[in-house]
Amino acid sequence: xxxxxxxxxxxxTKSKLHELDPRTKLVGTLIxxxxxxxxxxxxxxxFAASFLxxxxxxxxxxxxxxxxxxxxxxxxxxxxxxxxxxxxxxxxIFTFWKINITKEGVxxxxxxxxxxxxxxxxxxxxxxxxxxxxxTNGLERLMGPLKLIKLPVHEIAMMMSxxxxxxxxxxxxxxxxxxxxxxxxxxxxxxxxxKKAKSLVPVLVPLFISAFRRANDLAMAMxxxxxxxxxxxTQMKPLKYRPADxxxxxxxxxxxxxxxxxxxxx
Amino acid sequence: xxxIDINKVTYEYIRRDEDGNxxxxxxxxxxxxxxxxxxxxxxxxxxxxxxxSTLAKHINALLVPEEGSVIVxxxxxxxxxxxxxxxxxxxxxFQNPDNQIIGQxxxxxxxFGPENMGVPTKEIWERVEESLRTVGMYEYRKKxxxxxxxxxxxxxxxxxxxxxxxxxxxxxxxxxMLDPKGRREVIRAARALNDVENxxxxxxxxxxxxAIYADRIFVMEEGxxxxxxxxETVFSQVDMLKxxxxxxxxxxxxAWELKKAGVPIKFxxxxxxxxxxxxxxLGKR
Numbered sequence: 001x002x003x004x005x006x007x008x009x010x011x012x013t014k015s016k017l018h019e020l021d022p023r024t025k026l027v028g029t030l031i032x033x034x035x036x037x038x039x040x041x042x043x044x045x046x047f048a049a050s051f052l053x054x055x056x057x058x059x060x061x062x063x064x065x066x067x068x069x070x071x072x073x074x075x076x077x078x079x080x081x082x083x084x085x086x087x088x089x090x091x092x093i094f095t096f097w098k099i100n101i102t103k104e105g106v107x108x109x110x111x112x113x114x115x116x117x118x119x120x121x122x123x124x125x126x127x128x129x130x131x132x133x134x135x136t137n138g139l140e141r142l143m144g145p146l147k148l149i150k151l152p153v154h155e156i157a158m159m160m161s162x163x164x165x166x167x168x169x170x171x172x173x174x175x176x177x178x179x180x181x182x183x184x185x186x187x188x189x190x191x192x193x194x195k196k197a198k199s200l201v202p203v204l205v206p207l208f209i210s211a212f213r214r215a216n217d218l219a220m221a222m223x224x225x226x227x228x229x230x231x232x233x234t235q236m237k238p239l240k241y242r243p244a245d246x247x248x249x250x251x252x253x254x255x256x257x258x259x260x261x262x263x264x265x266x
Numbered sequence: 267x268x269x270i271d272i273n274k275v276t277y278e279y280i281r282r283d284e285d286g287n288x289x290x291x292x293x294x295x296x297x298x299x300x301x302x303x304x305x306x307x308x309x310x311x312x313x314x315x316x317x318x319s320t321l322a323k324h325i326n327a328l329l330v331p332e333e334g335s336v337i338v339x340x341x342x343x344x345x346x347x348x349x350x351x352x353x354x355x356x357x358x359x360f361q362n363p364d365n366q367i368i369g370q371x372x373x374x375x376x377x378f379g380p381e382n383m384g385v386p387t388k389e390i391w392e393r394v395e396e397s398l399r400t401v402g403m404y405e406y407r408k409k410x411x412x413x414x415x416x417x418x419x420x421x422x423x424x425x426x427x428x429x430x431x432x433x434x435x436x437x438x439x440x441x442x443m444l445d446p447k448g449r450r451e452v453i454r455a456a457r458a459l460n461d462v463e464n465x466x467x468x469x470x471x472x473x474x475x476x477a478i479y480a481d482r483i484f485v486m487e488e489g490x491x492x493x494x495x496x497x498e499t500v501f502s503q504v505d506m507l508k509x510x511x512x513x514x515x516x517x518x519x520x521a522w523e524l525k526k527a528g529v530p531i532k533f534x535x536x537x538x539x540x541x542x543x544x545x546x547x548l549g550k551r
Contacts, residue, residue, distance in 0.1 A: 131370075132370060133369075133370050133371065133374060161370065162368065164370060165367075165368070165369070165370050165411075168412050169364055169412065214362075214364070214365045217360065217362055217365035217366065218365050218366065218368070220323075220328060220360070221358075221360055221365065221366035221368070222368060222378075223328060223353070224326050224328060224353060224357070224358040224360075225353070225357075225368075225378055225379040225382060225426065225427070225430065226350050226353050226354055226379060226382040226383050226430065227378075227382050228350065228382065232384045233381055233382055233384060234380075234381055234384050234385055234386060234387060234390065235381060235387060236373075236374065236377035236380070236381055236387060236390045236391070236394070237374075237377075237387075238387055
């Protein structure tokens with residue numbers, strides 16, 4: 001049950017987008033997200049949506065898969081739209097009981113919906129086409145300059161990649177502990193939300209203890225294999241920019257210019 | 267002078283209460299001396315809490331002895347400047363296969379050690395390929411470790427150690443969490459490394475069947491070495507082993523019972539083939 005989360009998981013296939021350097025994709029995603037917040041303009045959103053569609057086509061990820069990935073956030077999306085619709089004052093077009101739906105509200109909700117959907121899909125695009133290892137690797141390189149202000153960049157990247165490696169293991173463990181407790185008569189299903197949350201405490205305690213034990217073992221195994229931080233370390237898969245990355249950066253610049261032009265003059 | 271020279275090592279675990287006062291002291295290793303020659307296959311036996319794992323961690327400089335000294339290939343483990351080269355000389359494979367794999371893909375995990383040592387990228391790839399082929403896991407190099415069986419994970423762990431080109435590998439109960447099939451895979455890999463690559467192997471285990479291939483066996487009890495010798499000499503002392511709450515291999519036990527019952531069988535017998543031949547010989551008479 002815990003494993004149905006498809007949001008942001010790597011989708012394996014061969015495409016030009018998969019092959020891009022993770023740094024390019026990280027910067028690209030950032031630019032895309034910024035472009036969504038620069039203007040509240042329907043044309044900009046249409047342009048951003050078509051750019052995303054183009055990316056989806058290049059990435060060879062089935063569009064249905066992308067849409068399926070939105071499932072977990074649909075509730076959040078609907079909720080935000082609903083609130084926006086209800087609480088924006090303006091010209092009333094529809095009254096129901098004591099609630100007024102305004103023209104501005106509908107407009108605001110539509111903009112917000114488009115922005116959120118594109119935002120989530122855009123960042124999904126990055127995680128779907130990049131393996132977690134390459135992603136952390138890219139992040140480490142991009143944050144490299146922050147080492148100057150004493151930020152432990154290598155350590156943060158290492159922590160991220162270890163966390164990613166242990167997520168499935170800890171999920172299995174949670175499943176096992178829950179089953180063991182179910183077998184002894186524990187009840188995770190009935191009662192209200194507070195009662196349900198309370199019944200999870202006996203699951204969390206052994207889970208934490210086991211996580212600490214694993215961390216201890218892993219630290220020892222890493223030390224045994226000469227791990228001593230990022231100093232003097234070489235890389236098995238060093239990142240290298242290729243001509244395709246240059247092209248991608250050019251496309252990004254063109255995209256941003258187009259967004260600014262559309263936002264200003266349309 | 268051997269590759270590993272353990273000299274009167276003592277190590278204590280000190281338990282403290284919440285205020286930091288000493289509550290009790292457990293002497294895990296008590297004055298152990300042990301000498302391993304290059305290319306040897308050593309087995310250390312003992313039940314839980316006998317101090318064998320604590321001793322193993324000394325060889326890799328994960329623990330430093332409180333008394334005595336551990337010399338690995340001429341380097342003292344107490345010398346902090348040598349820690350990294352000691353860890354490269356003496357690799358270690360641990361018990362839990364899940365908790366020692368760092369990479370998210372098999373090949374990345376094998377590359378982790380050489381990366382730490384600062385090996386150039388091109389050579390890392392060569393080492394990864396070579397060590398994965400040695401343990402027969404090359405076809406799985408792109409797989410996630412989570413999708414492998416226990417025995418396969420341990421073989422990846424072995425490959426990860428080989429990629430560092432060690433002279434000696436310490437196996438700390440590598441089969442304790444595996445099924446019989448996985449156990450066979452791991453022991454076969456360990457023996458192959460000893461035979462083919464001439465790597466010194468120190469196998470810590472409580473499965474007697476795994477110890478019969480060793481050149482020498484050490485039996486530990488309450489932090490001390492209580493028995494040592496070739497498998498033949500150690501396993502022929504069945505009563506003594508039992509007093510340390512250890513079993514002998516099933517085959518040896520059967521031969522022992524037959525001998526006690528008055529059958530003129532040769533003793534000790536360690537392998538199934540040996541027993542078969544001996545029984546056929548007895549049957550012919």
